[in-house]
Amino acid sequence: QPAIAAVADHYFAEVRHAIPMLSLGNAFTNPDPKPGEDPDKEVRDFVRRIDETLDRGALAFSAEPKLDGLAISLRYEHGVFVQGATRGDGASGEDVTANLRTLKAIPLQLRGSGWPDVLEVRGEVYMPRADFEKYNEHARLHGGKVLANPRNGAAGSLRQLDPAVTAQRPLSFFAYGIGEVAGGALPATHSATLALLREWGFPVSDLVTVVQGVEGLLAYYQRIGAARDGLAFDIDGVVYKLDDYAGQRELGFVSRAPRWAIAHKFPAEQAVTILSGIDIQVGRTGALTPVARLEPITVGGVVVSNATLHNEDEIARKDVRIGDHVVIQRAGDVIPQIVKVLTEKRTGKEKKFHYPDHCPACGSLAIREEGDVVRRCTGGLICPAQAVERLKHFVSRLAFDIEGMGEKIIEELWEKELLRTPGDIFRLEEKNKSLQPPMQEWDGWGALSVRNLFAAINARRTIALDRFIYALGIRQIGEATAKRLAATYETVENLLESLVPHPPQPRPSDDAGS
Numbered sequence: 001q002p003a004i005a006a007v008a009d010h011y012f013a014e015v016r017h018a019i020p021m022l023s024l025g026n027a028f029t030n031p032d033p034k035p036g037e038d039p040d041k042e043v044r045d046f047v048r049r050i051d052e053t054l055d056r057g058a059l060a061f062s063a064e065p066k067l068d069g070l071a072i073s074l075r076y077e078h079g080v081f082v083q084g085a086t087r088g089d090g091a092s093g094e095d096v097t098a099n100l101r102t103l104k105a106i107p108l109q110l111r112g113s114g115w116p117d118v119l120e121v122r123g124e125v126y127m128p129r130a131d132f133e134k135y136n137e138h139a140r141l142h143g144g145k146v147l148a149n150p151r152n153g154a155a156g157s158l159r160q161l162d163p164a165v166t167a168q169r170p171l172s173f174f175a176y177g178i179g180e181v182a183g184g185a186l187p188a189t190h191s192a193t194l195a196l197l198r199e200w201g202f203p204v205s206d207l208v209t210v211v212q213g214v215e216g217l218l219a220y221y222q223r224i225g226a227a228r229d230g231l232a233f234d235i236d237g238v239v240y241k242l243d244d245y246a247g248q249r250e251l252g253f254v255s256r257a258p259r260w261a262i263a264h265k266f267p268a269e270q271a272v273t274i275l276s277g278i279d280i281q282v283g284r285t286g287a288l289t290p291v292a293r294l295e296p297i298t299v300g301g302v303v304v305s306n307a308t309l310h311n312e313d314e315i316a317r318k319d320v321r322i323g324d325h326v327v328i329q330r331a332g333d334v335i336p337q338i339v340k341v342l343t344e345k346r347t348g349k350e351k352k353f354h355y356p357d358h359c360p361a362c363g364s365l366a367i368r369e370e371g372d373v374v375r376r377c378t379g380g381l382i383c384p385a386q387a388v389e390r391l392k393h394f395v396s397r398l399a400f401d402i403e404g405m406g407e408k409i410i411e412e413l414w415e416k417e418l419l420r421t422p423g424d425i426f427r428l429e430e431k432n433k434s435l436q437p438p439m440q441e442w443d444g445w446g447a448l449s450v451r452n453l454f455a456a457i458n459a460r461r462t463i464a465l466d467r468f469i470y471a472l473g474i475r476q477i478g479e480a481t482a483k484r485l486a487a488t489y490e491t492v493e494n495l496l497e498s499l500v501p502h503p504p505q506p507r508p509s510d511d512a513g514s
């Protein structure tokens, strides 16, 4: 029901985070290292980089469970809870204050004294496992909607339009950090800050502890890994944070992740199923991507029915054939992967897959340039698949961020021939006036959602230059490069000017001798 989602998206006001809510880099322990290879190289590299920058000997880290829920920021003014927001894209999220007020774990008034005038507390809203099971059991019995996993349960519950519904959901909260602080001071370390947050009434997990050096981190990882199945809540790894704030400041950030913290993820969960087919998808830049269709199977609490195969070399390397038994794995929110084929289960009826050399969407030649791992459709914008993917990218969160204009809506508007190029988005409202029937009378749409959609489009007629550049969807120009280009050119006019080919100007030295 995309139109309903479009309506829902407009009920939450936007909250800009005074201090961005960052993400974390990941480290994995290699489950089968080659002889002489260090399975914990990624964690050791993380500590070594910090060591090299700070050069101050033994390092203390806060070691914490990595909760699998939804990050939020809670703002307190003079000890009173005034606003709560989701992480969103990290720069701004949704105002879910009314829903957060219904959580018993979130103090409405801070306990004790000594809190700063403004204090933002950050942490994770999660649904305890037992409550998740109970909720689903009830839903199954009474024909309600069953939640896919505790994490989706937490996210969906917080985005309810009616706080009374959120109040019925078994949500909890753990604090793990701070955002803006003004009119007061906090201790010099993260661990001392968490201790204070506990005194002021915030739940902090008792699994949080301070450990020394890389050996301390690895021992913590083992300990929590062993305890994982028995915990009351889902975790997908542990998080290490340099304890000392001065050191954190010195280290700073790369892109959107701090250099002073990292998530050490547990290995992905695996399962065996049958590969029933391979489809080819065409991406925004024309890349043909094989997608494995699987007989549905539950992995880590989620039903999986397709997996990525990356590219044609991967199919060859893994010798994946249709009908094969395959080991698949799923980690967090990423698309499931095919780990290997169980060749011992072959019956001889499995079929080899022949990779297409023409685009399945437009029939254009699909070629693989030298040195490239992917085969690409050469159709450009003639190719409907590329054009639709470009449009989806154009409206996406880091680009024009047109609320309610999700992938399904783009596809529907494309099929109805109302969208062909990005510019059509901004002519949609005008066009709708002469449509028979108008969009508000389409199946599953409605007057309110259509009005909201046009309002969301109109709200993005002017946007920041970096978003505009990113929205163009040029290969190799991601978020970071778009920001740099915007900072360099400052205006779209300057950028366009730089793209116009100028005839070569004679250099002064060329004239000198003539």
Ligand code: IVH
Binding pocket: 021, 022, 023, 024, 025, 064, 065, 066, 067, 068, 069, 070, 071, 087, 124, 176, 177, 239, 258, 261, 263
């Ligand atoms: S700290 C600057 N601590 O992981 C670091 N995050 O990938 C900001 N998460 O969005 C995050 N447990 O939803 C931190 N103990 C923990 C965490 C944690 C779970 C989640 C959080 C965040 C994501 C970052």
